[in-house]
Amino acid sequence: MSNPKSRGFFREAVALTSAVVRAMRITGLNLFRKPVTVHYPEKPRVYPDRYRGLLALTIDKETGEENCIGCRLCEFICPPAVIKVEMLKAEKRNYAKTFTLELYACEFCELCVQVCPTDAIVMTKSFDMATSDRRTMLLDKDRLHAIGLQYENSWGTGNRLRDMQAPPKKVAAPEAVEAPKAASAPAGGEA
Template structure:
């Protein structure tokens, strides 16, 4: 045993180093956020709760049933039910199992009409698995709830036009996608509620 090791053991040098570190951290600035009274700022492009984008003019979802999202999904958590009526593909139901999703946003990137989005909403825990399985109605409701809380009048998700890909390779609808006016979405939702209350 060396002299240095003997002195360390006799004078408890390592313990005093640990206490000095504890004392230093005691007076340093805290890094813990006291959730839920404090919330971290969520950056645009955060991959949170799934939603089907509501068309701000028609009030319907924008999905065309092309099945690209289901094809590209690595965890196979997206299931689309569709049928052809009058030479047009109609989406009957759109189901996402969020408990299986790995939040890669491939589905958002692959969508040619920017109909799907992983919103910046992260507060959607559930005690039951059924609460994390979103059908078409729930996905549209997720969009409506997100549109009400979003801090800007317009929304544009960065995964709709992913960087690093030549824009000339995108579908025309993806190239022409403009920020979505969220105030219009809230107005449509209010109109739909008013109509349902009147009937």
């Protein structure tokens, strides 16, 4: 019969070997897995439709006019107060005379997008603005329009987001059931 010392050594050797085999199995499995690393920026990433990236201003594709009417709702709703808009009154519609957005302090909460009545401010499917100079992230109207043209816009627009939050539309009440006609008076009734 073997002594307890050699039994202990044997158990330890078995435990160690099985641990190494398990670890090697995981390594082996990962050798044949598809890599998840994307070689950005050589290979562009595919973002989901509702990705909330850089903010941008939009232009009406048909008329070429800017969609912003300078109403300042986005400025009033913005929690860190990073938007500043000056309205320019015009005959047919109003415009934003100036529009600035301090992107370096933006929380990406999307509230400005949600309140915009004309879908003028949107988020885009990009975060591509890494910089070591904060001043480049102070965006004016022209840069915001350029970002809107450069990157694909995200799904969320003010009108779509508000539609999602609206209470369900009222279902039309079923037509009143016609009351049965009163039975005709029995013949030979009251004279």
